[in-house]
Amino acid sequence: MTSISEQDFGFLRTFLREQSSIQLEPGKEYLAECRLTPVARALGLKDIAELVALIRRGTSVDARRRSLEAMTTNETSFFRDVHPFETLRDHVLPEIVRARAGERALNIWCAASSSGQEPYTIAMVIREHFPQVAGWRVRIIGTDISTEMLRRTREGRYSQLEINRGLPARLLLKYFERQGLEWQIKKELRDMVDAQEVNLAKRWPSWPIFDVIFLRNVLIYFDVATKREILGRARKLMRLDGALFLGGAETPMGLDDSLKRTQAGPSWCYRLAAASPAPQPLPRTA
Amino acid sequence: MKILIVDDSLAARSFIARMLTKQGHECVMASHGGEALERLTSEEVIELALVDWNMPFMNGLELVKAVRANSRRRDLPMLMVTSECELERVALAFEAGADEYLMKPFTDVELSSKIQLALASRAGTK
Numbered sequence A: 001m002t003s004i005s006e007q008d009f010g011f012l013r014t015f016l017r018e019q020s021s022i023q024l025e026p027g028k029e030y031l032a033e034c035r036l037t038p039v040a041r042a043l044g045l046k047d048i049a050e051l052v053a054l055i056r057r058g059t060s061v062d063a064r065r066r067s068l069e070a071m072t073t074n075e076t077s078f079f080r081d082v083h084p085f086e087t088l089r090d091h092v093l094p095e096i097v098r099a100r101a102g103e104r105a106l107n108i109w110c111a112a113s114s115s116g117q118e119p120y121t122i123a124m125v126i127r128e129h130f131p132q133v134a135g136w137r138v139r140i141i142g143t144d145i146s147t148e149m150l151r152r153t154r155e156g157r158y159s160q161l162e163i164n165r166g167l168p169a170r171l172l173l174k175y176f177e178r179q180g181l182e183w184q185i186k187k188e189l190r191d192m193v194d195a196q197e198v199n200l201a202k203r204w205p206s207w208p209i210f211d212v213i214f215l216r217n218v219l220i221y222f223d224v225a226t227k228r229e230i231l232g233r234a235r236k237l238m239r240l241d242g243a244l245f246l247g248g249a250e251t252p253m254g255l256d257d258s259l260k261r262t263q264a265g266p267s268w269c270y271r272l273a274a275a276s277p278a279p280q281p282l283p284r285t286a
Numbered sequence B: 001m002k003i004l005i006v007d008d009s010l011a012a013r014s015f016i017a018r019m020l021t022k023q024g025h026e027c028v029m030a031s032h033g034g035e036a037l038e039r040l041t042s043e044e045v046i047e048l049a050l051v052d053w054n055m056p057f058m059n060g061l062e063l064v065k066a067v068r069a070n071s072r073r074r075d076l077p078m079l080m081v082t083s084e085c086e087l088e089r090v091a092l093a094f095e096a097g098a099d100e101y102l103m104k105p106f107t108d109v110e111l112s113s114k115i116q117l118a119l120a121s122r123a124g125t126k
């Protein structure tokens, strides 16, 4: 493998930062190499130098898109980290569902939803534990920058490894169908999730405000200014009594002081400082 | 944690044992349901069983049923680990009393994820 030149690496860093605000740190040459070599091959190019030249020329949307996608990490799983979904199930949703009994609508946004495991996990939590919202307008919007991840989300097909990871087999039994060697999530759940292309670092579509926002394991890739900007915009899209979930290694501390960490059960979420006190567990109806 | 691995394939047993030992667990083995049941009638502390489906003498499903019917061991967390991938099989395993279901092949990530789920599920049934 020819290694990546200093110039090409510099160009890629700027390209990534400008296109998706992703930080590619100096010293991560190996990462660029092992992610982009397959892209170069797939496009019939000799090496990364040729790929970079193609991106620079700006004539190939395909080369740009594929390279961007290859450089982002799509790691995810059903019920990732487990506890946030317990907090959602036992503390956040009971309170919000009760408060929305008049409106009969729930709006949930899963930003950076990757291949869809996170929005489908939320859909399963709702189906399993909140029978009272059957007949409500429940909308789970899953967004990502990667068209490939959005295609996967819409299709809702998962490999055996993916369904072995984090997904209780009882839920597999209930909500999936076997398709050859893969597993597809049933249409009733696919219909709950709306996959849309959104670059968090650019303009967002005009949306309703959300009851719950999942913004997990994506802020880590951005620089401080972009983090602050994204958190600020996400906060403005939250209902007063809404809840924001971030990844385990992410915090709004020092970035957005109007988001207050609220411990609820085994995990925590963030709520608007002006809003209600810590959510209390309610008796579950299911 | 002390884990009983029940599988008729030596290769499968050692593959799983290697992963679990690396994660700090202690492993004991049985090559079919009968042998496992014998082991479970002793006083030995065993905290989790990983159970293959297809085995000679007594298969995994029969083993799960036998353990659930045994007053002293009925709360043992049991995880089916098998290449049986039909949903009907998964349903049968749950009916018999399995706590979780892991399909072969898998890596250490899926194995520990399913172990956590099996333990949580058993804790929730008490």
Ligand SMILES: C[S@@+](CC[C@H](N)C(=O)[O-])C[C@H]1O[C@@H](n2cnc3c(N)ncnc32)[C@H](O)[C@@H]1O
Residues within 6 Å of the ligand: A019, A020, A021, A022, A072, A073, A074, A075, A076, A077, A080, A111, A112, A113, A114, A115, A118, A143, A144, A145, A146, A149, A198, A199, A200, A201, A215, A216, A217, A218, A221, A247
């Ligand atoms: C590590 S995954 C996180 C998936 C999921 N939220 C979770 O926690 O399991 C990060 C996702 O962020 C997406 N992403 C990266 N940069 C983005 C951007 N600027 N706008 C939107 N999505 C982006 C990637 O495509 C990837 O799917």
